[in-house]
Structure formats: C-alpha cells, structure tokens
Amino acid sequence: MVTFWVALLAISILIYLLLDGFDLGVGILFLLPNSEVRRQAMLGAIAPFWDGNETWLVVTGVVLWGAFPVVYATVLSAFYIPVIFMLLGLILRGVAFEFRAKSQHSRWIWDLGFGGGSLVATFMQGVMVGALVQGLPIIDGQYAGGVFGWLSGFSILCGIGLCLGYALLGACWLVRKRGGAVRDLARSQIPVLATGVLLFLILVFSHALLQHLPILHRWIDRPYLFVFPAIGAGAACVLASSILRHDDYWPFHMVSLIFISAFGTLALSFWPYMVPFAITIDEAAAPHASLAFMFWGAGLFIFPLMLLYVAIGFRVFRGKFDSESVRY
C-alpha cells in the first residue's frame, strides 16, 4: 500500500513537471523581447492545456497530505516563503493569461504578470528541490532552519537551473506546436538552453555525490542504477541530432526524457528517504486505514480515469496549431 502511494505520488509529480513545465517555460520565454504577434502565438500554443496541467500540482499536494502527512507538514512549513511566492506567481499568471485579452491599455500589466508569475513560480520550485537535495536542517523531526533555512548558493543555482529547464521544455513545445518564425526562433533558443541545462545537471549531481558520499556507494553497489543517467545522455544526443536535422517532433520528447531520467536519478539516490537523510518513506506514511481508504476509490478507479482524460485532452489538440482549430 505504501509502495502504491509512493508510485502514485511520483507519477503525479512527474506529470506535473512535464506538463506544467512546458507551459511555465513558455511563460518564461514570454519575458524575452517579443512582438505582439509572437506573444499571441505563444499563448495559443499552451491555451488548451495549462489549466489542467496546473491541477496536477493540487493533486500532488493533497496526495502528499493524505498519504505522507509528516512530509507535507514538514516540507511546506519549512518552505514558507518559497511556497507562498510560488502560489502568488501561479495566481497572477493564471488570471493574467485570461485578463490579457480583455484589456487594451493595461496589457503590459498582464504580460508582466504572466511572464513574471511563471518565472517566480518556477524559480521557487527549483529552489525548493535544491534545498531538499542539500538537506534541510531537521532536528527530532522538526524543521530548525528558520525563515531562510532553504536559501543557499546551491538552492539559488537550482532555481536558475529549473528556469532554464522549463524554458527548454517550453521552447521544444513551441517547436512542436507551431510553424514559421515562431518555431524558428524557438529552435534557435534550444541549443543555448540545452547546454545550460546539461551543465547544470552535471553540477548538481556531482555536488550531491560529493556532499553525501553514501549515495556514491549505492551507485557503485548497484551499477544498474546508471541506466537513468545513461538514458538522459542518450536523449541529449538524440536532441542534438534532431535540432541539427530541423526536426519538429522529437526535441520535446527528448527533453521530457531528460527530465524523467533526472527525476529518476534523484529519486533513486535518495531512496528510501523522502526528505533526504531525515524522513524515510515508511516513517512518513499515513496509517494503513488512511492509505486503504484512498486506495479503494481515488487510487484504483479515479486516478486511471484522470490519466485517461489527460491523454484524450492531448489527443484532441494533437498536431500543429496552425489551422483554425484552436483560437479565440
């Protein structure tokens, strides 16, 4: 039962990373100097998806609370400032998206809200991941790091890294969903962003290994774990070749694969810890009565239906958005 909920939580986080990743990334690219025509094309490419994508954040939050209440309570309260700013960023970005079309004079406010909200939310997510990797100061199950305990050079680096990563996903999404000048500009951004992301990933993992040597032993003991970084490296090669070939379809999938392998590498490095080196999965798990209650309804029946719905939604809006099919 605990394994089931760990898996479900991991899937939810991964879905959130990939889906909200690309639309937050488009939001970040939105901040670069763009023409109005290009901005509308960028918004149009994520219009049908972003709302549903964001719901996976809520799914992650409530599953975490129901299945691993200790982690929910510890992590969210430790990350007070980053969580609040992430939420505010997401709110501003959500409404800005919608209000923008209605305003002629105050459009710049909503442009700023959309791009800025995306950037702040992404940065805060990266900072939180970085602080988790680095290890939160936890004494007797209680966070003891103060208001800015999450702030460090490393966590800021991770914040910047995630901004680059989401922007890369966003650029690949634009390449996949658009044509013409919008696609060409996005394609020219990919090599810069990809190089940045790969450098950053190498930096993070070397740092994690140097700081926590036990992880290194785990990797040496179980060499098959290297399959994840290997997949990531392979995906990076295919990404490079598909960019050179001016392929529109593969870059997004390859970057997704890099994200999945990075996520897998990170998760395996810290297994069985949920909050690295402080709280294990078993310590954090809710009592069996809670997990079973969620399993027999939400987990077994509704969750697969939700996945199915997401698949159908993306299928309805498949292909390039260059026809009249998606507009408003």
Added chain:
Amino acid sequence: MDPTALLLSRLQFAFTISFHIIFPAFTIGLAAWLTVLEAMHLRSGKPVYRTLFEFWLKIFGVAFGMGVVSGVVMAFQFGTNWSVLSKMSGPIQGPLLSYETFTAFMLEASFFGILIFGRTRVPPWFYLFSTAMVALGTTLSAFWIMVNNSWMQVPTGYVMQNGQFVPDDWMQIIFNRVVWVRFPHMLLASYLTGAFCVAATGAWYLLRRTYRAEAHVMLRMGLALAAVLLPVQLFIGHLVGDYVHDYQPAKFAAIEARWHDEQPASEVLIAIPDSSTESNKYAISIPVLGSIIGSMSLSSKEVGLTSFPPQDRPPVAIPFFAFRIMVGCGLLMLALAWLGSWLGLKHRLERNRLLLWGIFLSFPLPWIAILTGWYTAEVGRQPWTVYGVLRTADAVTPFLTAAAAMTSLIMFVAVYAFIFSFGTYYIYRLLRAGPAGLGGEVLHAPAMPNRPMSLADRPRPPSGNYAQAGE
C-alpha cells in the same frame, strides 16, 4: 509559538477562505441553474432558455476560473501555516481532501470541456448530461469540504496513536448527522446565491427596460426557487443550531450571548456583549424563548459561558453579531422572495419599481449570509481547531515568525484585491451587456477545455487570434 504569527495566520486563513468561498458559492448554484435551463430548453424548445444558458455559461466560466486559482492556495495553506494540525490530522483530512480534488477534478475537468466546445459535437441529451455532471462535480466538491470541516467541528471516528488522529471508522466520519445537516445548509445557501443573482439580474434589466423576455424568466425562476428553498433553509438552519447546542455548548452560549446558566432561559434578541463584565449592555430579550429554541422546552436549563473555564471560551461578539446578520439576511431574502413571487403571480411585479429595486440590490445578501454563517461556525469553534482536542494555538507552525506571516498576508491581500477588482469588473461588464449579440456567433465560437475563463472572451479579439497569429 509566536502569538503575533498565530493571529496573522488566522487572519490569513480567514481572508483567503472568505475570498475563495465567494466563487464556489456562486458556481455551485449556477451550475444547477444551467442544468435546469438546458433541461427546459430540451423539453420546451423555447429559444429564451437557450439564450439564457449561453449567457450565464459565460459568467459561470469567469467565476469558476477565479474559484480555481484561489482554491489552489487552500491545498497548501494547511501545511505552510498549520503544520502541527496537518501532521496530526493528515491521516483524516488528507484523504478527505484527496477525494475532493480527485472527484471534482474528474467531473469538472472532463465535462467542462464538453460544456464549452462540445455543443455541436455531442447529442443534445449528452450535452445536458455533461451540464449535470459539472453540477454534480461542484456539489461533490462542496460535500467533501463540508465533511472535512464538520470533522474539525465534531471530531469522530478516530483514535489517537503516536500523536496522530488515526481513522478507525470512515463511515462514522462521512455519514454522521453533523455532516448531513451542515452539507445541505451549505448547498442550499449556494442555490440561494445563484437564485438571487439571477433574480437580481432580471430585476436590473426590467428597471433598465431591456431584455424583457429573458428578465421575466430570470425573475420568475429565481424568485420562485428562493421562495421554496428559504423556508427549508431556515428549518435546516435550525437543525444546524441543534447540533451546535448538543456538541458545542460553548459556541451555542456565545451565539446566544448567554453569560450565565439560566432556567428557563431567555433569548437575547440584540445587545452589546461585554466580556470584561461578563454581561450584556442594552439587551432586548424575551423570557423562556431561549429554552424553546435550545431544547424545545419551556423549562430547560441552558448553559452559560461562565460555566466554561475562561481558556475554553470562544470570543462572543463575532459569533453573536455574525449569526444575527446571517439570520437577518435570510429573513430579508424570504420577504423579498415571497412578496416578489406573489406579485409576479398577479402580474404586478413589473410595475412595482420599488420592489424591483429591492430585488436588484439584494444580490449581496446571500454572500453576506454565507460569510457571516462561516464566521459564526469558525470563530465560535475557537479556541479549538479540532473541537475539544487540538487548540488553535497548538496547531500553528511552531517556528513561524511574525515577519514571515505578515509578508504573506500583505501579499495575499494585495494580489487578491487586484485580481478581484478586475474579475468583478469583468463580470459586471458581461452582466451589463446582457445576452445580446450572442446569437449564432457564440455557438461557433471555438473555446477550449480546461480553460474556464476563455469562454468569456469576445468571439473575435480585434487583434486577430492566437492560432493564426503565428503565421
């Protein structure tokens, strides 16, 4: 624990949830109303129902979107500000809120898309079914929230293990009688909100002498529904009072501003409660009525606040006044609904401009009633977060600083005020423009699933559209 951080956290929770509740309260009622409109259109084929459906669907979209973005905050705020509560009650509250997200997400997300862009792609009966499913989704969402809150009011079906509330009887948690009076109370309140907004819009159009046919339907349906539901709501409200009387006697005493045990008890109609002297100033009260309301008896003894140790007493002024404002709004709505329906039956309502003004200006009443009702319930529960078991002061994140809490509160107030003014202005513009100009265009206006608010966009923005703009 920092007392300032505690106070600020309470204010922040109250502020964000008050802001959030405005929108679901509206959309639960509206979704049901849309279902009724669609059903009537299918049955009678009259175009007026279809026009009204398309019109209110746009308003529904904006309110739904505002509810979604403000709801995301609620899923995280328990953890940020109330970490002790969320650690202890997570095994119970977490699964309940998981079901809330899973069921509401499923139904609303799946069928809302069809509601917006599927009119021409699915058979009429399925479109009606989709509307009903969206309504069911909003209702289920409210249900799980009320189960969750009722458990905090009257915790049940659990055992304490290792400092956690561990569920041992989910049936008891979900199907206890407190849930089943509080959930209908909230649901009816939402329906009344929808009814009064619809009726008020109708009255507004009649006053402006525009959209006469639609205005008549809105007035008639809104007022008739309110006229029927209000007596039921008053009765259920009485049952809610009964549970408070039985399970939360200190809250009951605070609502009644009863400082000392009385037998038989009088009912304080209005007064200024003074906690320093533990008495009421300028009280107007009716003898014996307190016992009748509390226990349906002429001679029962009713408990006063001084029977509880000072540290277990809730504040008095807020529950006392909030409750009276709520009841006052209810009675005012009852009068308007009955008078309006009666005159409407006699076809004299349209000429009675005074009453039309009254109905038009009545649209805030249901929201005031809902908010004051929540304040009565939540402030009256103090000093407890989980009634009788976990104090609010012990539930707050222990290391939260006043500076951090102040920062987040100011940010929330600023951002919410900003988006609220734009959102309400936008709904106002939609309502003011009325159902005109929808005609054939809206039926073909492409909209997208998962994008509630896109529905309200003008069919063709002057600057072109997103899809073509890239070329």
